[in-house]
Amino acid sequence: MSATPLRLVIFDVDGTLVDSQADILGAMQLAFDGQGMVTPARDQVLSVVGLSLDVLMRELAPEADADTQARLVQGYKDAYMALRADQGAVLSSPFYPQAREVLEHLHARPDIVLGVATGKSRRGLDKLIEAHGLQGMFVTQQVADFHPSKPHPAMLSAALEEAGVQAKNAVMVGDTSFDMEMAQAAGITGIGVRWGYHPATRLTAAQHMIDRFDALPVLLDRIFKG
Template identity: 40%
Template sequence: MAGRHWTRRLEDTPLPQEVPLRGPLLLFDVDGTLLDAGGVIADTMVTAFEAAGEDPPEAAFVQSLIGLSLPEMVDVLASRLHPDRREKILSGYRLRYFDLIEQDDPSPVFPGADAALGRLRAMGFVLGLTTGKARRSTQHMLSTMNWHQYFHTVQCADDNPSKPNPTMIARALAETGRSAENTILIGDSRYDMRMAEAAGIRAVGVSWGYNPPVELVREGAVAIARDFDDLVAIVARVAAQLAPA
C-alpha cells in the first residue's frame, strides 16, 4: 500500500474552467482512493464504541466496510445492538471525527493523487466525487487541499443513499450532462464496483485501498491501477473505448 503524505494542489495545475469540457466523466471515490483515512476512521469508530460502553470491532473489519455511508457501516458493526445504542455510537463517531479532522493537520492524501488529478484535468476529463463521507468532511477536504475547482459534481452521503445504490452516479450524470456510456468510476471498495455495475458504467479499481484487488476484479473492475501514474494510463486507455462525450 502506498504511504500517506500531506500535500496541496500544485499552483500550475490547470483549473476546470481553464480546460475544455470535452472528455468523459471520471467519478472518484475518496476514502481509500484519494485519502488514506482508514486508520483515522477505524480508530474513531473503536473509540465511539468504547465511549458507548460497547465492545469495539476490530480495526481491520471497520476498514473493510469503508465505502458504506456511516449509518450503514454502524448498522453492520453493531447489528446485534438495539437501535438506540447504534444511534449513540453514530452520534459519538460524528462528534469525534469532525473534531479530529477540523483541528488536525491537512488530510492525508495518497502520494501522486494531486498530480494525477491535475493531469487528468489537463487531458480534458470532467472530474467528480462520489463518496460515503458527509458533506461537512468532504468540503473540509476540498478546502484544505484547494480542490474545490477540480470537481464539477460532488455527491456525498448527506444527499444520497449509501453505496452501492447508484443514485450518486445518476445525480452526477445529470449535473454534468454525461451519460453512463462515457463515464468511469475509480474506487477501492466492493461497494464502488457494485455501484458502478448498478449504474451501467465502467469501473477501475485501485490497489492501495482497503479491499483486495482480486475482490475488485470479481466485483467488476475492468482494470486495477498499481499507482496513480498507472491509473492515468488506464483511464486514458479505457476512455478511448467509450462513446463520445
C-alpha cells in the same frame, strides 16, 4: 469530423484519493468506547468503509438497538471531526502517492471533467476539499447525506446528470467492492485500485485494476478510445 465527447472521471475519496484510516479507526474506537462497547477489529472496520454511516453501524454493531446505533453514528461523527480539527485534514487524510498530480493533470484536460462519489457527509467532504485546496476541481460532488448507501447507483446517476455525461463516457475509480458494484449497477466502467481498504480479491465487479495512481491517465485513454 465529430467532436470528442466530454468524459467524466468519478473518484471515491477515503481509500482512493486519501488515506484516512488513522482517523477512521480512532473515531470508531471513541464512538464505541462512548457506548461502553468493544470496538470492532481494524480489518472489520476497514471492510465497511464506504458505506453510509447508518448502514455501516448496522454492520459493525448488529446486536445493538436502533437508538444505540444512532448514538454510535453521532459519536463517530463528533470524534472524527475532533480528530481532524486536532491535526488538520492534510495530515490526518494525506493524499496517496501521485494522487494530487494526477488530479491536476486530468483537471487540465479539456475533454475530461472530474467528480466524487463518497460515503462522507457534505460537511466532511467540504472540510477535506478546503484543506487540500481542491476547490473547483470537481464538477459534481455526491455525498452520503442525499443518497442511499453504496452500492446503490443513485450517486452515480446524479453525477452523470449533473455533469451532462452519458454512462458510456464515464468511469468510477474506487478501492472497495461497494464502489465497483455501484459502477456496475449504473452502467459505468469501474476501475479498482489496489492501495485501498478492500483487498483486490473483493473487487470482482471491477473492469480494470491499477497498482499506481499515475497509471490512471494511460488507462483512461485506452478505455475512452475503445
